[in-house]
Structures are given as structure tokens and as C-alpha cells.
Amino acid sequence: MKDLAQHALNVAEVAGATYADIRIINDESERVEVKDGQVGSINRGTSGGFGIRVIANGAWGFASSPKIEKAEIERVARLAVKVAKASALLKVRDLELAPVEKYIDKYVTPHKKNPLEVPLEEKIALLLKTDAAMRQVKGVNITESRIAAWVEDQLFASTIGSVIEQRLVQCGGGYTATAVKDGDVQYRSYPCSHGGQWESNGYEMIERLDFAGNAGKTAEEAVALLSAVQCPSGEKDIIIEGSQLSLQIHESVGHPLELDRVFGSEANFAGTSFATTDNLDKLKYGSDIVNISSDPTCPMGLGSYGYDDEGVKTHKAELIKNGLLVNYLSSRETARVIGKNSTGAMRADGWGNMPIVRITCINLEPGTKSLEQIISETDDGIYMASNKSFSIDDRRSNFQFGTEIAWEIKKGKLGRMMKNATYTGFTPQFWNACDAIAGPKDWKIWGTANCGKGEPGQTARTAQGCAPSRFRKIKVGVVPGKK
Amino acid sequence: MLIDKNQAHDICKRALSFAQEGQAEVILTQTASPLTRIANNAIHQNVETSDIDISLRVDLDGRSGRATTNQFDDESLKELARRSVNAARAITSKQELPPMMGPQQYREIPAFDQSSAFMEPEQRAEMVLKAVKLARQEKVELAGLVNNTLYATAMANSNGLFAYHNMSTLRMELTARSGITAGRFAQTARKAGEIDPEKIAAIAIKKCLGGLNAKALEPGDYTVILEPEAVTTPLMFLSYLSFGALAVQENLSCLSGKLGQKLMGGNITIHDDAYHPMVISTRPFDYEGMPKKKVTLIDKGVVMGPVYDLKTAAKDNTGTTGHGLPQPNTYGPMPGNLVLEGGIASMEDMIKSTKRGVLVTRFWYNRVVDRKIPIITGMTRDGTFLIEDGRISHGVKNMRFNQDLVEFFNNVETLGVPESQENMVVPPLKINNFHFTGLTEA
Ligand SMILES: [Zn+2]
Numbered sequence: 001m002k003d004l005a006q007h008a009l010n011v012a013e014v015a016g017a018t019y020a021d022i023r024i025i026n027d028e029s030e031r032v033e034v035k036d037g038q039v040g041s042i043n044r045g046t047s048g049g050f051g052i053r054v055i056a057n058g059a060w061g062f063a064s065s066p067k068i069e070k071a072e073i074e075r076v077a078r079l080a081v082k083v084a085k086a087s088a089l090l091k092v093r094d095l096e097l098a099p100v101e102k103y104i105d106k107y108v109t110p111h112k113k114n115p116l117e118v119p120l121e122e123k124i125a126l127l128l129k130t131d132a133a134m135r136q137v138k139g140v141n142i143t144e145s146r147i148a149a150w151v152e153d154q155l156f157a158s159t160i161g162s163v164i165e166q167r168l169v170q171c172g173g174g175y176t177a178t179a180v181k182d183g184d185v186q187y188r189s190y191p192c193s194h195g196g197q198w199e200s201n202g203y204e205m206i207e208r209l210d211f212a213g214n215a216g217k218t219a220e221e222a223v224a225l226l227s228a229v230q231c232p233s234g235e236k237d238i239i240i241e242g243s244q245l246s247l248q249i250h251e252s253v254g255h256p257l258e259l260d261r262v263f264g265s266e267a268n269f270a271g272t273s274f275a276t277t278d279n280l281d282k283l284k285y286g287s288d289i290v291n292i293s294s295d296p297t298c299p300m301g302l303g304s305y306g307y308d309d310e311g312v313k314t315h316k317a318e319l320i321k322n323g324l325l326v327n328y329l330s331s332r333e334t335a336r337v338i339g340k341n342s343t344g345a346m347r348a349d350g351w352g353n354m355p356i357v358r359i360t361c362i363n364l365e366p367g368t369k370s371l372e373q374i375i376s377e378t379d380d381g382i383y384m385a386s387n388k389s390f391s392i393d394d395r396r397s398n399f400q401f402g403t404e405i406a407w408e409i410k411k412g413k414l415g416r417m418m419k420n421a422t423y424t425g426f427t428p429q430f431w432n433a434c435d436a437i438a439g440p441k442d443w444k445i446w447g448t449a450n451c452g453k454g455e456p457g458q459t460a461r462t463a464q465g466c467a468p469s470r471f472r473k474i475k476v477g478v479v480p481g482k483k
Numbered sequence: 484m485l486i487d488k489n490q491a492h493d494i495c496k497r498a499l500s501f502a503q504e505g506q507a508e509v510i511l512t513q514t515a516s517p518l519t520r521i522a523n524n525a526i527h528q529n530v531e532t533s534d535i536d537i538s539l540r541v542d543l544d545g546r547s548g549r550a551t552t553n554q555f556d557d558e559s560l561k562e563l564a565r566r567s568v569n570a571a572r573a574i575t576s577k578q579e580l581p582p583m584m585g586p587q588q589y590r591e592i593p594a595f596d597q598s599s600a601f602m603e604p605e606q607r608a609e610m611v612l613k614a615v616k617l618a619r620q621e622k623v624e625l626a627g628l629v630n631n632t633l634y635a636t637a638m639a640n641s642n643g644l645f646a647y648h649n650m651s652t653l654r655m656e657l658t659a660r661s662g663i664t665a666g667r668f669a670q671t672a673r674k675a676g677e678i679d680p681e682k683i684a685a686i687a688i689k690k691c692l693g694g695l696n697a698k699a700l701e702p703g704d705y706t707v708i709l710e711p712e713a714v715t716t717p718l719m720f721l722s723y724l725s726f727g728a729l730a731v732q733e734n735l736s737c738l739s740g741k742l743g744q745k746l747m748g749g750n751i752t753i754h755d756d757a758y759h760p761m762v763i764s765t766r767p768f769d770y771e772g773m774p775k776k777k778v779t780l781i782d783k784g785v786v787m788g789p790v791y792d793l794k795t796a797a798k799d800n801t802g803t804t805g806h807g808l809p810q811p812n813t814y815g816p817m818p819g820n821l822v823l824e825g826g827i828a829s830m831e832d833m834i835k836s837t838k839r840g841v842l843v844t845r846f847w848y849n850r851v852v853d854r855k856i857p858i859i860t861g862m863t864r865d866g867t868f869l870i871e872d873g874r875i876s877h878g879v880k881n882m883r884f885n886q887d888l889v890e891f892f893n894n895v896e897t898l899g900v901p902e903s904q905e906n907m908v909v910p911p912l913k914i915n916n917f918h919f920t921g922l923t924e925a
Contacts, residue, residue, distance in 0.1 A: 033813055038578050040813035042570040045551040046562075049534070061604075063531040066553045079531050086519070086604035087526040090612055120573035128576075142733060144813060180734050185854045265522045267626035267665070268658040271847070271864075274924065352532045389850045391860045391883075395663070398883060398923040400860055402852055422852070424883075424921060455628050456518050456530070478920060479852050479860070479885045 004070060005157035008052055008077045013159060015081040017054035019097070021158035022077075023309060024050040024068060025351035028116055031148040034127035037135060040144070042120065049351035052080040053310075058094030059087035062354040097332035098341050100312050102161040107306025108169075110299055111202030115149035115171040118203045123147045126211055127175075133215035134177045139223035145175030146195060147206060148449075150461075152350075162311040170302060170461060172198030172447060173206060177219040179226050186225035186419060187404050190218040192243030193387050198447030198461060200304045221405060224417055231406055231421035233477035237378055238423055239371075239470045241385035244403055245364070246446035246464035252427040253285075253292055254359035254462065256396035257319055257327075258345070258453075259334035261357070270453045271394025274427065275325060277338055283325040286431030291365040292320040294329055294343050301361030301463035302447030305347075309355035312344040319362065323432070331357050349458035356454050361445065363465035367437030371468045374436045381409040382476060384421050400424040400478060423476045430471060438467035485600065486513045486535065488647045491637035494555050498539055499641055501557075501564035505543035505571065506583050508640035510770060510809060512536045515600075518630040519607040524615045529604060538809065541567040545577035547811050581771065581793035581810050583640045589767045589774050590758060592648065598675035600633040600651035606675075607631070614657055614684035621688050627657035631675070638772045646768045652905075657683050658865055659691035663925040664878065666690025667844060667865035669712065671763050671905045690844060690866035694878030699922055700869065702882060706840035707917040708833050708870065711902040714909040716846040716861065717888050718753070718821045724857045725888075726755070726780050727806070728795035729815020735855055737889050741786045747892035750826075753781040755790055755806065755818035756908075762820045764906040768805060769816075775805035780818070781892075792816035825901035825910025833897050833913045835873045841882075841919075842868040842875060852885060860885045862923055883921035891917070 005022050012020035026048045033040035050073065051064035061084025063076045127145045134143040149171035156164040174196015176189040191197045191209055199205045240248065255261065256273040264272055275283060286292075296304045296314040307313055310332055319327050328338070329345040334357060348355040375383065389402035406421035407414045425433075445465040452459055486494070491511055498509045515533035519526055538551040541564070548570025552563045607629040618625040635649040655678050656669035668686035672678050721737075730736035737746065757765045757775040768774055771793055779787045791799070792807030795815055806816040834842065841863075849861030863881045870876065891914060899911035 035813040038576070039546075039574045039811075041549065041811050042547075042573070043538075043549045043551060044566045044570055047534075047551075047553045049553065051532075059526065059529075061529055064533075066534050076531075083529045083531055083604045086608045087529040089605070089608045090521070090524075090526045090615060092523065092525045120570060121575070124573055124575065142735075178735075180855075183855055185735055263523070264624070264626060264660070265527055267522055267624075267660055268520075268628060268656055268667075352534055354528055354530050356528075389852050389860065391848045391850045391862070393862045393881060393883075393923040393925075394847055394864055395923070395925055397925075398862070398921060400883060400885075400921070420853070426924070455520055455528075455630070456516055456532070479858060 001155055002163060004073055005155055008073045009157060009159050011074050011077040012052060012054045012081055015078045016056045017081050019055040019159055020052065021156065021310060022050055022052045023351060024155045026153045027350055028151045029149065030116055031146065032120065032123045032127060033146040034131045035144045036142060037131055039124060047350060051348065051351045052077050053354055054080045054084050055095055056081045056084035057088035059084050059091045060095065061087055064352045095333060096336050098336040100160060100332060103307065103311060103313060104163050106165045108167045109200045111169045113203040114151065114169065115203040116151055130175055130211040130215045133212050134219040137216060137219035137223060139179050140177045140219045141180045142178035147173035156307065156311055158311050164307045164311055166306050168200065168305055169202060170198065170200050171203060171205065172196055177222040179222040181226045184226055186222055188218050188222035189386055189404060190214045192446065193404060195449055198302045198449040199300045200302055201300050225405060225419045228417040228419040231418045231477045235473045236476045237381035237470060237472050238474045238476060239374060239378060239381060239383045239468055241468050242444050242466055243446050244385060244387050245466045245469055247387045247390055248401065249362060249364055249464040249466055250359060250448055250462060251390060251392045252396060252399055254362050256427065257329050258357045259328040259330040262328060263334060266453065269455050274395045274397045279325055280338065281326060284323050284432065285320045285325045285428055286323040287434045288323050289367060289437055290320055290323045290431055290434055292362060293318045294345065294360045294362050296344060296360040298361045298445060298465065301445045303359060303361040303462040308344040308346045309348045310346045312342045314344045317343040329357055329359065347460055349460060353458050356458065358460040359451060359462035361463040361465065364437065366440045366443040366467045368439050369436060371438045371442045374438060374470050375409055375414060376412040378409045378470065379411060382421065383407045383409055383414060397427050422478045423474050424478045425474055433471045433473060434469055435472055436470040438469065443467040485633055485649060486635050491635060491647050492645060494537065495637055495639035497557065498537055498560045498563060499639060501561045502539060502541050502567060504568055505541055506641050508540045508583050510538045511637040513635040516630060516632040518628055519604065519611060520628045521611050522626040523624050524618055526608065526611060537563065539563050539567045541571050542580055543571040545580060546571045546574040547578055547580050578811055583642050584644055584772060585642045586644050587772060587774055589646055592758060592765055592767050594650035594673065594765060596651050596673045599631050599653035599673055602631040610655065610680040613680040617681060617684045618659060618688060621692065623659045623661045623688055623691050625657055625659055625684065630654045636766060640772065644772045646772050648766045652763055653678050655680060655683050657687040659687040661691055661695060664691055664694045664697060665865045666694060673763060694866055694868065697878035697880045699880045700882065702919045702921055704916045704918055706837055706915050708837065708840060708842045709912045709914065710844050711904050711909045711911055712845045713843045714912050715904050715907055716849050717891055718823060718907060718909065720857060720859050721888060722818045722821060724851065724854065726789050727815045727817045728789040728791045728799065731789045732795060732798060737855060737857060738786050738789060742788060744786055745784045746786050746889060747781055747784040748895050749784045750895055750898060751781055751784050751892050752824040754779050754822045755820055756822045757820045759820065759822050759908055761903040761908045762906060763903055765820055769807040770809045771807035773803050773805040773807060778804045790816050790818050820906050822908040823910060826898035828897045828899045830899060830911050833899060833911065834870055834875065837870045838872060840870040841879065842870055856887050858885060858887050881923040881925060882919040883923065884918055885920045886918050
């Protein structure tokens, strides 16, 4: 395999490439779903192939193929150079890349049990048991659960001389109970929505989640939501639970700080960013207690890995320090423009795509108080948990989120359950309204398994670490319920 | 290289031959989708990529397993069969599975054209160059793409069913930008010659320049005129939230319990029609190998019924309409080619007849707020204008909406001339009382 990779780089150089890298990948995946007491579907997937990225005449070219054979590798290497030369017909200037060191290394996601080696029977039994526990609750109409896993073996080689082998192991899952009555539909998910919790980890993470033990409570909450009061409209202090805050960080910190997006690369699709580079070291993105960094070295983060897809070794990089914008998620090309080194955020979806800047594992540093203490210090507020809807404008400024469940907070105590909770705001104002972040005891890394970006569309798996936090005077109840 | 009907037949046959137990079904999809992407008036990504996906379902006595691969040598297909069988064997209790049907008759849909299926990177660069030349003259920056795609889909099963279809498209999208103002236009065609880069660029640039110095509008209820690209948004949501039989049966659809009743305005008729001559992305069969039927979902506002697959049809004692997804699945059937019947009004007519309203180019980041009603939120993007006294007066800052879609289709005042939008055919619409609930900064 390494010989084939080296051969591809040689062919690309002979054809006129001034830089080339190749990723030869085998992706293995599995997904098991249970719905309403039956196995819904099982799919075991495998996808192999390679992608070659080159610079020729100062511009990028990329070509890929599922056929890992010498003649095909030669054809694709030459095609990538031809594509780069076509790109060069319309360039502003020759590409320049921030430096990267040469690495010869191996990286494996820390894990105990390879999730693909755990028998299907065991996964099906766990999901059926969970499903049965949910269905015991009267008033639940639909029950759905799933476990999925990915194991990606990747060989990266570049003309810089790097040869990096990685095995990335990821898995996760979760479940949802749906209750339907008189035109009202309410959901409750465990441990969070959007399929559940996802980690770079072995099957031990599924065992740790105690699916069956939490099923009854989850289903009961779905039913209780049908008769809960509607979230009121107005300005409230809100405390946001971890998985919801994770998505808030993803959408309103992660995406706007992707430096390719800041430079307009996504202007036709995912959009641009309000956080343009003239804001660097100037914009007060959040309050003084807001510290956010990119750290793909974090154990268990779904967006954790050893090297990114252009051979940059992962490391921690501060993005927001004491509320101030100090850096972006970057690639070798984009970092060079702001005179910095890459933060190691270039990743591609499988072998068939060209890497782009992605959210890694980005973490909001924990505060000092406990969640209980923050609630006890809130006079009139709402505690909102588990995402139901999310929408943010193409400059990542105006957002609206909805959660599955919420509870009223009165004089420091959690009170009535509320349904259809929503909140809206503008990114920097919102983060500047953050006045309390819970401490390490409540801090956790949440995974996002379906982040979309790029054309052709690429799906990335990212992570955001955080603890429940409080935001002052936020507009809530923006969508009136059914009359 | 395109996998033709004979090659597809051979691969499917080999895959089925290795599944020696129970019943088996194979779905083969080939996609080649070279794409040239521009930003800031330069090509910044340029990719040549292709893949093939072979998905094998094996049913053993009421238990179904599936495995997927992108390699089609004998060894890989043998392993594929082994994994499918293992998955089916792992299931302890029986599933409700739809049957695998025998051979079917399909209508031919000519959807393949050499000119869009095969293009050189230099040809795509040339198209982009023409557009950028215009942008430079007008001092705006273009972002966008040129993407030619070929797809081949084949299906076969151990009861002798075999289906094959291929299709190609060329798409060009352009977003013109000046500061925080943007304007956009996009077009898809089967024949490469039907895409005019200069025309697409000119429209995008005009929208961008016309939107400069946008003013903020107070959120509230407005009359809106939606361009066809914006009209695809509510229809896309109805497709997967409301128009499939499983959603109706689960009481999650706005159609649930409303069969034969008036739900939308009397001027609203919606079909699913894979054979409509203006539909570009289409296929004559579904993922159960069943022929697609033309289905009227809403007739003059009255609910006629959802689309079906074999399993949901059996439950309602009716026949499949050919809208199944790979089985077994948990989400049920879905329409693929919605056609909203239109009228004769032009965009100009609609603008002229509007005292005060908002012209919307497209919606963005649209998400479900309420599953059943359904309520959708999202924002306008890439060309939003205020109409005053029958003409476009100036650009307005983008706005957030929260909109009940049934209410939306009860408030349609005028339907324009239908246009092709990839997999749909939709007219521009003039709608009253559209709910803008918030403002964005650009
Ligand atoms: Zn994302």
C-alpha cells in the first residue's frame, strides 16, 4: 500500500505537480435500528478507495477512485494534475501553504472494544430491551433506537515525505420516544437528540450509557410533554443543558470560525461568517468567562484524530480567550493568509472528497459552580434541554433553537415542565450574555454525527465539549403553539 | 465510465448468485459527479470523483439483513452476501417485511445525455470564465459551481425482477457578492447547451447590485412573492413530513384523518409525477423495483391520499404507488417528483399587482419546528426585495420566518408559470400573510 502511495506521488510530480498527497482509505460501518418492537433495519457497509490532491500551476486539483490498483492510481494521479491545470485557468494568485513537518507515524483512536467485533445479536438484544422498556409507558406511540459504528483505516502520504497511518474508531447511539395526541406530537430522546451520543471510542461507551435503565423515564417525559404548559414568550434568563449547548457552540462558534468560510469559500452554499479577519484579536465574541479552544487530541471527542487530512499533527488551539476572538479553525492554505500555522482542521468525508476546514473537537472550558448552584441562583428563568430544531443565518449570526423539553425556574427552583420551548438571538450578543458555566463535574464532550458542508456535499463527525451554562435576558417563546 | 444495462445486469446477477439462502435483492447505484467550484472569482476546488454502491438485502424467513460495498469483484460480492446473511441471522424475532416482487414493466424516461454526462475540467473552467468576466466588469465577486453528473441505478432480485435507469445533469449555480449583499441564480439541464453561464451570472449580479444598501423591514405578516427556487422549500418539507403513507398512518402528517377533506386553498393541486416532461432528476421505479405511478396528493385543496410503498399499501388495503425506499426501513415511502400546478401569471404580473410585499429568491437553513402542523423556520437569502406600488423599490435585510405550511397553501393568491427545479416542477407564487418573525444583520 505504501509503495502504491509513493508511486502515485511520483506520477503526479512527473505530470507537473509541485505538491501532492494521497489518502488510501477503507471505511467499515454498521447501523442497527429498532422501531416499535421490531428490528427496523441492519446495514453493514464497506467503502474503499483513494483520493489524490495536487497543486499544479499554482492551483488545486483532486481526483479519486474506488479501484485501488496500480494502473488506476496512475490514471487518477494524472487526472488530478489535469484538473489542477484547469483550475489554474482561473486563479487570483499561486497557492501558498503554511509549513507542515514531515511525520512518519501511526495513530489509533484509544478504545477497548472494536464496535464492529461486538456481535450483532448483542446490539439487537440491547435495543429490543430498551424498546420494550419505552413501550411499557402508557401513551407512547412510536419508539425508535439505534446503534451505529464506523472504523476507518487510512494511509496518508505526501510529497513532503510524511507517511501517516490512522485507525479512527467511532460509535454511538440513542433512542427517542414519540407521543401523539390530538394533533400534538412530542419527542423525548436519550441521551440526546439527533440519533444520540457519538464518540471516538469503543463499544464500551454504549455499555456506559445504560440504554435500558433510562428508557422508562425518557418515555414518561415524552407523554408528560403532551399535557405540559406552552413555553411563554418574552425575555428570560435561560440555562442550557449540555447537548443543546453543544449544538449552539457547533453552529454559532464552530462554523463561523472555519477560516475557509470566513474567506468566502462557502459563499454559494453553507454561507460566510460575520467574524471576518479584521475582528481577529479585537472582537469581544463572548463574556470574560467564555474560553473556547479546538482540541482534536481530546479523548473520546467524535472530532478527535491524530493528524488531519493534510498531515498536520493535532494540537490544542485557543479560538476564544476570555471572550476575545484570537484564532480560527484553519488549514495550511487559509492559516497562511493570516500569518499563522494550521490548527489541523482539514478533513475529508471518506476517500472520494477533497478535504475542507471542519469543526474538530471544540471545547467551552468549564466554570466553577455546579449546575444545581447555578439553578439556585436563578430567580426567574427556564432550563432548556435536548435539541428539537436549529436554524442559523448564512453569516452565522441570527439563530433560533428549539428544545424537546424545558422547565420553569422560579426563585432558584426547577418547577413546571414546558413544551415547545424556543429561543433566538444574535451570536456575539448571546455569548456576551453568558454569566455562568457549570464546572468539571457537569462537563462533557458531545458528538455531532451529521455536520454538512461543501460542494459536493460532505458529512463530518464533530464534537463540542461543554457544561450547562446560563445566558441572561434571552428572547424565548418565539413560535406560538397550536391554537 | 457509465455502467450500462448489461454490465449492471451482470453485477447484480453475480451478487445475487452468492446469496444462497432465502430471498435476495440488490440495488446498484453509480454516481460520477465532477465539480468545479469557485469563490472570490477564482476556482478554489475542482474534483473528479466517481463511485459505485452495491447494496444487498437478504430475507431469511421473515428476517432481513443488508450489507453494502463499493467493490464488485467476486471476492467482495461473496463477502457482501456473507455479511447480509449474518445480519439476517442475528435477528431473533420476525419482522414485518414487504415481499420481493417478480418482473415488472417500466416506462422509459429518456434522462441521459452525453453532453452533460461527460465533460472535461477545461469545459467547466470555460463556463466559469465567461461568468467571472461579467462579474469583474461589474466589480462583484462570484461564488458557485459547475457540476456535471451521471447516475445509473439498477435493481434485481431472486424472483427475476430487473430494472435499470440512467440519467445525467449539468448544474450551474452562481452567487454574486458585494460586501454583505448577495444575489443568486441556479439552473439545471440535461443538455449542456441549455446552460448559459452569462445569463446565470447576469441574473445573480443584477440581484446583488439591486440589493446593495439593504434596509431593515419590521418583522410581521407580509405578502410575499416567491421565486420557484423558494417554492421548492415548503414542498420539500411536505414531501418528507406529510405526503408519505407511513407518516399518515402514524398520525404524524397534516394529512392524517383528512382524506377527502379540504385542507389547502382551492387553487392548490399537487401531484407526484416522475414522468412529467419538465422533471429533470427522475427514475421510473422505486427502491422496491416497483413502477412509479403518477399520484395526485392534493386536488383543488382536497386531500386525495399519500404515496405508498408495498408495506404501507398492504396496511391500507391498496396498491403501492412506487415510492418505496430501500426495505426494510423505519421512515416509509416518500414522493420524489412533486409537481405543483401553476397558472399563467408572470413574475412581472405578480409584482405589478402588489401594493406592498417582499420578493424572495430562496430560503435557507430551514428546519422543522412543529412536526405535524407542520411549522418550518428558516431565513431568506441571496436576493430579498421590498415591492411598493407594483415595482421593486429596494433590497431588504434577510428575515427569519416561522410558517405553518398548511396555512401557507391556503394563502396563495396567484400561481405563476411552472418552471423546472431539478426533481420538481413549481410555479412562482404570490402569498398573503407570510410570517416573518425576526431580522438578520445582512
Ligand atoms: Zn455543522
